[in-house]
Amino acid sequence: MRFQKLNTIAGACCLLLSATNIHAQSKPDSTKYNNYELFGPITWPSNGSEMRSPAGKPGPKYWQNRADYVIHATINELAKDTTISGQVTVNYTNNSPDKMDHLWMQLDQNMFEKGSRGDATTPIEGNRFGQPYPRGGYHIGTVTVTYKGQTYTVTPVISDARMQVRLKTPLGAGGDKISVKVNYDFSIPFYGADRMGRKTFKQGVVYEIAQWYPRMCVYDDVEGWNTLPYMGLGEFYCEYGDFDYYVTAPANMTVVGSGDLQNPNEVLTPTQQARMAKMRASDKTVSIITPEEVGQASAHVGTKPLTWHFKMLNTRDVSWAASKAFIWDGARVNFPSGRKGISMSAYPAESNAIGWNRSTEYLKGSMEIYSKLYYEYPWNSAVNVSGVALGMEYPGIIFCMSTWGGEQLWGDVTHEIGHNWFPMIVGSNERKYMWQDEGFNTFINQYSTKYFNKGEYDHPEARPAIGLAAPMAAMKTPLMTPSEAMGVGNNDYGFYYVKTSLGLDMLRNVVLGHDRFDYAFHEYIKNWAMKHPTPYDFFRAMNDAAGEDLNWFFKPWFFTTWTIDQAVTSVTHDKRDGANDMRITLVNKEKMAMPVDAKITQGDGKTEIIHLPVNIWQRGGTWTFKYNAPAGIQSIELDPDHQLPDVNRGNNIWKK
Structure with missing residues (x-):
């Protein structure tokens, strides 16, 4: 999901920690800083176990349940409404060690009912995640259960956006299987919490269809059943499985979706089939439906409704879009292993006029860069759709703002497809820990922007640290706050994106250096691909693979709103020292601490950057060290590369 004020966070030069001549200064200080509070022992709420290793990896007995889906859906354009049945x-x-007397399913469309929790908790002035629809919500028909060869009908218990299915016979543990069949329908909201919905263009309505089927809640070793209701801002937590789905639509609609189209011979014209074959072999964008062909009978097969059949394997969700207005194009994607895939785009003429003809290029470039830098994209295709959503992501499909082109469209595309790594590949719980997907994704976006088309949209001079200092000082809620409790009106929720990303920048550029950070980050991704990591698994994984106890950073950055203020307070010459030795005194004035990078300019103009580790603050908030300066010291600047969101840069500089 895209944050409206998302900053592009540029990479910075590597600052490796190095030793220097330092001596403890044990006098008291008058700052807010408390070294015992920062460096005191931390006990995470979850300890290492056979399920989750203390090294931040899945343990030898790690398990997760699986949900495989077969879905048949029809889009019905009626006189007064458009529905999905x-x-x-x-x-x-059930791979867990627990028997189950009941199952829980998510009914996300119920958020759009009048009186739902999402409706009831929308501020009076409204927000982009509210807006109920007069005919919103699921209509659940029959629910049947098949277990051990016996099929029976159940009466589900529906509570807001959740449905409990109570079983006649408990589902066994350790791999036992059960089947649940649900008949349903719902009206497509015009504006579905900025995640799905419909928008009218000159040549037809674009329907972006998501949260479109009752789906299983996650049962894991941390929470058991995860049944937090869908209320708008908090996103999703889903089980992995195979999806086999069928969408029946009017003959004059084009349907694009997650996964691989299984029946092109039935739904595409011979010309379109030939163009798709050409597309699969081309690094340049190839048209499947040209702007001139939109609305023409020759661009569709027959006049009767067509059923589009898609499959996607080992994924946590699927989504799709349909419209009479779609221009459709695509190109080949080249993965590091040599495997080939495709990137595609579907958009109306209005979007084509402002630069959406580059959407496929943006999508292809992002997929190739992320696959090379982090983890190879595990599926075969992805498609970008122009419509009502500002920016939203699902496995293999993204929805981007129809009115954006150029650099704005690039930022939207590379952010939304980046979510296919976090949380579609690394399957964290978005509903509880929004920073674990939005922030990690924002972090990797800066590198796709750096490498795409030789940095066409890169702005390396736009460092985020300075711009974030004042907003962070006013921030009221820590990153570990559940998304539904995070402020929306004051854009506090935007810190899920930018503060998390900046924190990873600081670890990479200031604390660990590129090599150690990258190795640890890649280990985390590799070990938790297609699994369900918690924040504590991430903290442990980074500590283990980087070989550093980073709890002094994780605690304040994610659990508090503490700020940073490093200061140079004095430069003196003590006769007890060498003739050319100067004593430099630093103070850590706020509650958070970081390593110190000090640029020292000597009297003859020579400069040197001194790197002091965070450990200088373990004994207190004041630190004095000696520096040999035969020509004297002209000036000192802390954090000269502006890597830290220091709340008072005025005291970072000392001049003679």
């Missing part, structure tokens, strides 16, 4: 069959595997 469907049937979903969930084949659920």
Whole structure:
């Protein structure tokens, strides 16, 4: 999901920690800083176990359940409304050690009912995640369960956006399987919490369809059933499985979706099939439906409704879009292993006029860069759709703002497809820990922007640290705050994006250096791909692979709103020292601490950067060290590369 004030966070030069001649200064200080509070022992709420290793990896007995889906859905354009009617069959595997007397399913469309929790908790002035729809919500038909060869009908218990299915016979542990079939329908909201909905263009309505089938809640070793209701801002937490789905639409609509189209011979014209074959072999964008062909009968097969059949394997969700207005193009994607895939875009003429003809290029470039830098994209295709959503992501499909082009569109595309790494590949719980997907994704976006088309949209001079200092000082809620409790009106929720990303920048550029950070980050991604990591797994993984106890950083950055203020307070010459030795005194004035990078300019103009580790603050908030300066010291500047969101840069500089 895109944050409206998202900053592009540029990479910075590597600052490796090095030793220097320092001596303890044990006098008291009058700052807010408390070294015992920062460096005191931390006990995370979850300890290492056979399920989750203390090294931040899945343990030898790690398990997660599985949900495989077969879905049949029809889009019905009626006189007064447009609806989705469907049937979903969930084949659920219980790999946990627990028997289950009931199952929980998510009914996300129920958020759009009048009186839902999402509606009831929307501020009076409204926000982009509210707006109920008069005919919103699921209509649940029959619910049947098949277990050990016996099929029976159940009466589900529906509570807001959740549905409990109570079983006649408990589902066994350790790999037992059960099947649940649900018939349902719902009206498509015009504005579905900025995540789905419909928008009218000159040549037809674009329908972006998501949260479109009842789906299983996650049952894990941390919470058991995860049943937090969908209320708008908090996103999703889903089980992995295979999806086999069918979308029936009017013949004059084009349907694009997550995964691989299984029946192109039935839904595409011979010309379009030939163009798709050309597209799969081309690094340049190839048209499948040209602007001139939109609305022409020759661009579609027959006049009767068509059923589009898609499959996507080992994914946590699927989504799709349909419209009469779609221009459709695509190109080949080249993965590091040599495997090939495709990137595609579907958009109306209005978007084509402002630069959406480059959407496929943006999507292809992002997929190739992220695959090279972090983890190879595990699926075969992805598609970008222009419509009502500002920016939203699902496995293999993204929705981007129809009115954006150029650099804005690039930022939207590379952010939304970046979510296919966090949380679609590394499957964290978005509903509880929004920073673990939005922030990590914002962090990797700066590198796709750096490398795409030789930095066409890169702005390396735009460092975020300075711009974030004042907003962070006013921040009221820590990153570990659940998303529904985070302020929306004051844009505090934007810190899920930028503060998390800046924190990873600081670890990479200031604390660990590029090599150690990158190795640890890649280990985290590799070990938790297609699994469910918690924040504590991330903290442990970074500590283990980097070989550093970073709890002094994780605690304040993610659990508090503490700020940073490093200061140079004095430069003196003590006769007890060498003739050319100067004593430099630093103070850590705020509650958070970081390593110190000090640029020292000597009297003859020579400069040197001194690197002091964070450990200088372990004994207190004041530190004095000796520096040999035969020509004297002209000036000192702390954090000369502006890597830190220091709340008072005025005291970072000392001049003779």
